[in-house]
Every structure is written in C-alpha cells, then in structure tokens.
Amino acid sequence: MSYDKFTTLTSPAVPLPIENIDTDQIIPARFLKAVERKGFGDNLFRDWRYDKNNQPIADFPLNKAKYSGKILVGGKNFGSGSSREHAAWAIYDYGFRVVVSSFFADIFQGNALNNGILPVVVSPEFLEKIFTAIEADNNSQFEVDLQNQKFTICATGESADFTINPYKKHCLTHGLDDIDYLVNMKEEIAAFEAK
Amino acid sequence: MKAKTLFDKIWDAHVVKEVEGGPSVLYIDQHLIHEVTSPVAFLGLESRGLKVLRPEKTVATPDHNVPTINQHLSIKDELSRHQVEMLKRNCEKHGIVHHGLGSDGHGVVHIIGPEMGLTKPGMTIVCGDSHTSTHGAFGAIAFGIGTSEVEMVLASQCIMQPKPKKMLISVNGKLNKGVTAKDIALYVIAQISTSGGTGHFVEFAGSAIESLSMEGRMTLCNMSIECGARGGMIAPDQTTFDYVKGRQFAPKGEEWDNALAYWKTLKSDADAVFDTLYEFDAANIEPMITFGTNPGMGIGISQYVPNSDKLTGNDKLTYEKSLKYMGYDQGDKMVGKQIDYVFVGSCTNGRIEDFRAFAAFVNGKKKAANVTAWIVPGSRAVEKQIIAEGLVEILNEAGFELRQPGCSACLAMNDDKIPEGKYSVSTSNRNFEGRQGPGARTLLASPLTAAAAAVTGRITDPREFL
Numbered sequence: 001m002s003y004d005k006f007t008t009l010t011s012p013a014v015p016l017p018i019e020n021i022d023t024d025q026i027i028p029a030r031f032l033k034a035v036e037r038k039g040f041g042d043n044l045f046r047d048w049r050y051d052k053n054n055q056p057i058a059d060f061p062l063n064k065a066k067y068s069g070k071i072l073v074g075g076k077n078f079g080s081g082s083s084r085e086h087a088a089w090a091i092y093d094y095g096f097r098v099v100v101s102s103f104f105a106d107i108f109q110g111n112a113l114n115n116g117i118l119p120v121v122v123s124p125e126f127l128e129k130i131f132t133a134i135e136a137d138n139n140s141q142f143e144v145d146l147q148n149q150k151f152t153i154c155a156t157g158e159s160a161d162f163t164i165n166p167y168k169k170h171c172l173t174h175g176l177d178d179i180d181y182l183v184n185m186k187e188e189i190a191a192f193e194a195k
Numbered sequence: 196m197k198a199k200t201l202f203d204k205i206w207d208a209h210v211v212k213e214v215e216g217g218p219s220v221l222y223i224d225q226h227l228i229h230e231v232t233s234p235v236a237f238l239g240l241e242s243r244g245l246k247v248l249r250p251e252k253t254v255a256t257p258d259h260n261v262p263t264i265n266q267h268l269s270i271k272d273e274l275s276r277h278q279v280e281m282l283k284r285n286c287e288k289h290g291i292v293h294h295g296l297g298s299d300g301h302g303v304v305h306i307i308g309p310e311m312g313l314t315k316p317g318m319t320i321v322c323g324d325s326h327t328s329t330h331g332a333f334g335a336i337a338f339g340i341g342t343s344e345v346e347m348v349l350a351s352q353c354i355m356q357p358k359p360k361k362m363l364i365s366v367n368g369k370l371n372k373g374v375t376a377k378d379i380a381l382y383v384i385a386q387i388s389t390s391g392g393t394g395h396f397v398e399f400a401g402s403a404i405e406s407l408s409m410e411g412r413m414t415l416c417n418m419s420i421e422c423g424a425r426g427g428m429i430a431p432d433q434t435t436f437d438y439v440k441g442r443q444f445a446p447k448g449e450e451w452d453n454a455l456a457y458w459k460t461l462k463s464d465a466d467a468v469f470d471t472l473y474e475f476d477a478a479n480i481e482p483m484i485t486f487g488t489n490p491g492m493g494i495g496i497s498q499y500v501p502n503s504d505k506l507t508g509n510d511k512l513t514y515e516k517s518l519k520y521m522g523y524d525q526g527d528k529m530v531g532k533q534i535d536y537v538f539v540g541s542c543t544n545g546r547i548e549d550f551r552a553f554a555a556f557v558n559g560k561k562k563a564a565n566v567t568a569w570i571v572p573g574s575r576a577v578e579k580q581i582i583a584e585g586l587v588e589i590l591n592e593a594g595f596e597l598r599q600p601g602c603s604a605c606l607a608m609n610d611d612k613i614p615e616g617k618y619s620v621s622t623s624n625r626n627f628e629g630r631q632g633p634g635a636r637t638l639l640a641s642p643l644t645a646a647a648a649a650v651t652g653r654i655t656d657p658r659e660f661l
Contacts, residue, residue, distance in 0.1 A: 017509050018513055018516070019513040020389055020390075022489065024630050028633070029259075029606040029607050029608045030607055032231050032608060033231075035235070047628065047633055052615070052634075075509050075513065076390070077389060077390040077393070077423070081625060082325050083325040083339035083341055084231075084232065084341075085232065085235075085323075085341035086342075088341070104393075106393055106425055107339055107341060107425075110341060114341060114344070165216070165217055166215075166216035167214050167215075167217025167218060167355075178343070178344075179239070179350055179351070181214075182347055182351035183245065183350055183351060185211070185212065185220065185351065188211055188212055188220075189211055189222070193222075193352075
C-alpha cells in the first residue's frame with residue numbers, strides 16, 4: 001500500500017494519557033466490515049469519541065479544539081490486542097503520522113510501520129515530559145527527525161533518541177513496503193522451497 | 196553446535212534470507228485467512244498485478260461475521276454478507292480452498308486448522324488474526340499478522356519479521372481441582388501483565404503443561420498473545436502425535452514415520468538460553484475470573500477486587516477508569532455478583548473438551564432464569580461431535596440451546612452482542628471495553644466457571660459443586 005514518505009515532521013501533539021489502549025478502542029470490531037481501505041478515520045476511537053447518540057463526548061482529547069497536530073501521544077502498551085491493521089489505517093486516515101508511547105504492542109508496531117506511521121518509543125519519564133509540555137501549551141511544537149532518530153520538545157529543547165530498524169527506516173523514508181522487496185526474491189524463494 | 200530452543204530450531208529452518216540491518220525473510224508453511232483481514236490484501240495484490248504464489252498453502256473460512264443461528268439463510272447484515280461473499284469470490288478467483296458457511300469444514304479458523312491436521316509440529320503458520328498463537332500448541336511457530344503481511348504471504352509465501360526474544364514460562368506441579376488451561380492462562384497474564392511478553396515468543400513447559408490435553412494446550416497458547424507475546428508454543432510429545440495421527444492432512448505411512456522422527460527432535464536443548472524466564476507453581480492457581488477491562492486484570496475467584504493504593508499517575512487513573520466501566524468497587528468480593536449472560540465458545544474455548552466440561556457440570560441442573568446463555572461450537576466438526584456424544588440432550592434438559600459455529604460473542608461483529616451494561620461470563624479471550632458489544636461488561640473465565648455462573652445466575656466458585 002502506498003503512503004507518504006516520511007522525513008521530518010514538526011507539529012503539535014494530541015495527548016491520550018491512558019494505558020493499555022487496545023485496538024478494540026482504536027477501532028471497534030463493528031467497523032471492520034469494509035472491504036476497502038478508506039474512511040476508517042471517522043471511526044477512530046469511536047466509542048470514546050462519541051456517545052450512543054453519536055454526539056461527541058466533550059472531554060475526550062480528540063474532541064477538544066485546543067488539541068491538534070499529526071502526533072498522537074499515548075500511555076504505555078499502546079495498540080495491544082487484536083492484529084487488525086484497521087487500527088493503523090484509522091490512525092493514518094485521521095491524519096496522524098507519528099504515535100509516541102513508552103511501549104508498543106508488537107503487532108501494532110509492525111502494522112504502523114507498514115502503513116507510513118512512525119511509532120516512537122520514549123522512556124516513561126520523557127513521555128511524562130511530553131504530556132507536561134502539551135498541558136503547559138496546547139500548541140507546543142514537537143520535532144520528529146527520522147533521519148537522526150530524534151524526538152524534540154521544541155519549547156524546552158529537550159530531546160530523546162529513538163530506535164528503528166534500519167531496513168524499516170529506509171522503507172519509511174522512501175515510501176516503500178515489504179512486498180516490493182519480497183516479490184523481487186522469487187528465485188531465492190523457489191530455491192528455498194526446492195531444498 | 197550451539198544449543199537451541201524449540202523456537203530457534205523451527206525459526207532457523209524457515210529463514211530464506213537475513214536482510215542486512217533488517218528483519219528475516221521467513222518462509223510460511225501454512226497460511227489461514229478469514230473474511231475480515233483479507234479483502235484489502237487481495238485488493239492490494241490485484242492493484243500490483245500479482246497472483247497468489249502458492250494458493251495450495253492457504254486455507255480460508257469465514258468466521259468473525261457469521262450468524263450462529265439459521266446459517267442456511269442469507270446473512271441479514273448487508274456489510275457482513277458482503278465481506279463473507281467477498282472471501283468466497285477471492286478464493287475462487289485465486290484457487291484457494293474455502294470452507295464456506297454451512298459446509299462440513301466450516302468453523303473458527305483456529306479450530307478447523309488443528310482439526311483437519313493442517314496444523315503440525317515444526318511448521319510456520321500465520322493468519323491475519325492475533326489468536327493464530329493457538330497453533331503453537333503443536334510445537335509450531337504460529338503468530339498473528341496484519342493485512343499488509345497477509346498480502347505479503349499471498350504474494351510470496353514469505354513474511355519479513357524481526358526475530359523475537361525468547362521466554363520460557365514453566366508451570367510445575369499438579370493442577371488443583373477445578374483448575375483448567377484457561378485458568379493457567381489468566382493466572383500467568385495476571386502475574387506478568389498484558390505487556391509482560393511483548394517482544395518475545397513464549398515456550399510453555401513444566402509438568403502442569405505436559406499434563407494438558409491438546410485442547411487445553413491450544414487454550415493456553417491461544418491466550419499467549421494476551422500477555423503481549425508474539426505467540427506461545429509447547430514442545431510436541433506423545434499427546435501431540437496421538438492427536439495429529441489419522442487426521443485428514445496428517446502424513447500417512449512412511450511419511451508419517453519420517454515426520455515423527457523429525458518431530459521428536461523438536462524440543463529445547465537442555466542448555467538452551469532464553470532471554471526471560473518465569474516459573475510458577477500449579478498449586479498456587481485457583482479458578483480465575485477477570486474483574487477489569489484487560490485480560491491481565493484477573494484474580495482467583497475467591498479473591499476481592501484489588502485496591503489502587505499502590506498505583507500512581509496514569510496507572511491509577513487507567514485502573515479506576517476500568518473499574519468504573521465494570522461497575523465494580525475496590526474491595527468487592529467477586530463471588531455472588533449477579534451476571535446476565537454466559538458465552539461458551541470462541542477460538543479460546545470452543546473445542547469438544549470445553550463442551551464436555553460444561554455439559555458434565557450442568558448435567559441434572561437448570562440454567563438460572565436471569566441468564567441468557569450462548570453455547571457456540573467452534574466448528575461444524577465440534578457441533579457434530581457434541582451431538583454424537585449426546586451432550587446436546589444434556590444441554591437441552593438443563594435449559595441450554597446449542598448454536599451454530601462462528602466467533603459469535605467473542606467480538607461484536609456478528610449478531611451475538613452483549614447489551615450495554617450487562618455482565619457476561621465469557622470463555623473468550625478479551626474483556627476490553629465494548630469487546631462483546633458497546634458498553635458490554637465481560638468477565639473472562641473457564642467453561643467450568645461459566646457453567647457454575649450459568650446455573651446460579653451469579654459468579655460462583657465451580658469447586659463448590661465438584
């Protein structure tokens with residue numbers, strides 16, 4: 001699936017200081033019935049964002065006008081549970097390009113990287129600093145520098161290094177995906193099968 | 196030669212290529228697909244002009260969206276029907292075996308694979324579903340993948356994966372009366388948390404694990420994803436070989452002998468090194484029940500809802516949010532709380548042994564009047580066996596009806612949804628907010644504990660009846 005290339009991003013961030021945010025919250029199962037990959041952003045965090053009458057729940061961060069930006073900051077163990085890639089599609093479709101947490105569930109992390117979303121892991125202490133910076137100023141800017149693998153709180157200049165697999169970094173920087181790589185391996189795969 | 200774990204042996208045998216600075220290209224022996232996570236993968240494949248490389252290594256069945264009554268009728272929900280039909284069409288187009296609704300092979304994808312003998316020791320198995328970890332019970336590397344990865348496997352029969360770390364969880368000793376594989380799973384997750392296994396592949400070992408049937412082992416490995424692990428596995432032994440032998444896709448004759456010789460080598464070397472080790476004593480495990488909104492929030496059924504005194508910051512807020520959703524208070528006793536629904540089924544507890552345990556418990560008793568119960572076999576084969584063994588008469592006599600196979604109330608995608616605010620004692624795998632329907636409150640437990648709740652209408656310690 002094609003997605004925008006990722007290099008650097010400077011943006012405010014939306015805080016979601018809840019732990020163990022599972023993929024059933026990111027996109028509830030009843031919205032997984034589509035057979036195409038579009039429109040999932042409307043139902044991102046559906047049951048936290050809207051009440052049963054489809055009215056926005058005022059105190060949910062995505063509904064607060066004061067928060068904006070392409071960076072979502074979540075509590076630890078973000079993306080646990082189901083393997084549904086729809087969770088990554090919903091986050092991307094809504095407009096986020098970076099998700100920051102102190103800890104990601106494995107399958108979600110892989111799905112994010114396969115869809116042009118950069119998962120940034122920071123220490124629990126640094127995560128608190130990000131939440132504090134957003135609370136101090138809702139428009140506080142953050143810089144995500146993929147090339148140098150650095151996440152910076154612009155207001156204070158404090159930064160944290162993050163890790164990413166070099167291959168995945170290459171893919172993200174160039175907007176490539178694994179299928180491009182694998183289909184070029186046909187002969188090696190056939191040779192493996194013949195063993 | 197360097198000592199290897201069970202995981203290393205199977206992983207190393209499937210690496211096609213190591214990508215420099217990157218993940219491994221891993222060959223996949225068996226790919227399973229269902230209707231929810233495959234349509235976009237087929238679309239992707241077609242937009243690239245690619246074919247399915249090895250259609251004979253993929254097997255399909257619709258399970259998440261299907262109704263569990265009147266399966267001979269057209270599916271009422273238009274979107275569900277479309278998704279189920281799309282799976283059939285994609286399979287026809289690409290030459291993939293499809294076990295459609297109502298056919299003999301139909302069922303929950305993780306139930307039919309082992310039943311048919313598609314799941315065997317030493318294999319690599321993937322599916323666009325996190326509970327693919329179930330198949331690890333046979334000593335296979337089995338894990339859930341996203342839709343992009345489904346597309347990768349369709350296109351190349353390979354997947355790109357970083358090699359996970361290895362964890363050994365040993366459970367030794369004799370299991371207490373009324374304690375099942377489900378209770379072991381919930382106990383382990385409560386001990387190590389829902390993120391304790393992240394980045395790891397788990398091997399379960401020890402005398403309590405060896406004593407489990409294949410059904411029990413599947414339940415345990417199924418739940419390994421709930422501690423955050425990529426998957427769980429158990430070294431194959433005589434229990435495994437006896438289960439596989441004679442099944443439709445099991446090797447036969449000389450092939451069986453050769454396979455068996457190889458399978459017997461599939462165990463961790465005595466001096467193999469694991470990154471993380473846990474050891475638990477089976478004597479400490481009692482029947483478990485969850486009280487919160489993730490599978491790690493489980494306690495022994497005789498216990499009280501823990502208080503949040505030791506928690507701070509977001510931990511405390513998240514914990515309190517969870518209890519508020521459940522309508523429980525710190526210090527509440529679990530036993531005696533009224534419940535509304537009981538669900539027996541899913542890829543976690545939808546196998547014959549689960550229905551035998553449930554039926555044996557309710558035999559001669561009556562369903563409580565305040566309880567709505569959904570008893571849902573994991574597959575047509577399980578359904579037929581329930582009937583053949585006479586369990587259905589026992590269930591009917593006690594006031595329960597047997598439904599038709601599907602994922603049912605495990606996730607709110609089909610008609611079986613728990614209403615808002617209602618309490619459901621469920622043998623499924625996740626108690627997340629809204630998992631069984633918007634506002635539904637899920638209490639995860641074993642089929643035995645579900646049976647005790649079904650006949651009393653409250654959370655009840657099944658040991659009182661044993």
